[in-house]
Amino acid sequence: MNIPFLGKRRDRSGTPDAEGIADLLAECDLLRSQADREGVRLDDSVASLEALDQLVPRWRDDEETQSWLGNDAGLYLGTVIVRTVPGAAWRIRTDGQPVVRLASGREFDVVASGHAWAASGVPELSQRYAEVSEP
Numbered sequence: 001m002n003i004p005f006l007g008k009r010r011d012r013s014g015t016p017d018a019e020g021i022a023d024l025l026a027e028c029d030l031l032r033s034q035a036d037r038e039g040v041r042l043d044d045s046v047a048s049l050e051a052l053d054q055l056v057p058r059w060r061d062d063e064e065t066q067s068w069l070g071n072d073a074g075l076y077l078g079t080v081i082v083r084t085v086p087g088a089a090w091r092i093r094t095d096g097q098p099v100v101r102l103a104s105g106r107e108f109d110v111v112a113s114g115h116a117w118a119a120s121g122v123p124e125l126s127q128r129y130a131e132v133s134e135p
Contacts, residue, residue: 059118070115
C-alpha cells in the first residue's frame with residue numbers, strides 16, 4: 001500500500017503530524033464494516049485481533065475486496081501495535097509504504113502481513129502481533 005501523501009502531512013510547526021497520520025491509518029473502514037457485520041467490535045485491542053482471526057473468510061472470492069481488506073487488516077494490526085506496544089510508532093518510508101517501527105529500531109511491514117492474512121489466513125493477525133510485541 002503506497003500512501004505518498006502521508007509523508008507530506010505536517011503540523012503547523014512544520015514537523016510531521018504523527019497523531020494525524022496514526023488516526024488516518026486507523027480508520028480501516030472496510031475491515032471495521034466487515035467485522036461489525038460479523039458482530040466483532042474493533043477496539044484496538046489484542047483480543048480484537050484474535051476475534052478477526054476467527055472470522056469466516058467470505059471475502060476470498062472477491063479479489064478486489066480481498067486486496068482492500070488486506071490493506072485494512074494490515075493497518076489495523078499496525079494500529080493495535082502502535083497503541084499497545086511501548087515505543088512503537090508509524091513510519092512512512094520514502095516509497096510511501098506505512099510500516100511500524102519499534103523502540104528497538106526493528107520495522108514491520110504490517111500491510112504485507114494484512115494481505116497474507118486476507119489471502120490465506122496465515123499468519124494470523126494475533127500471531128503476528130505476538131511476534132512483533134516480543135522484546
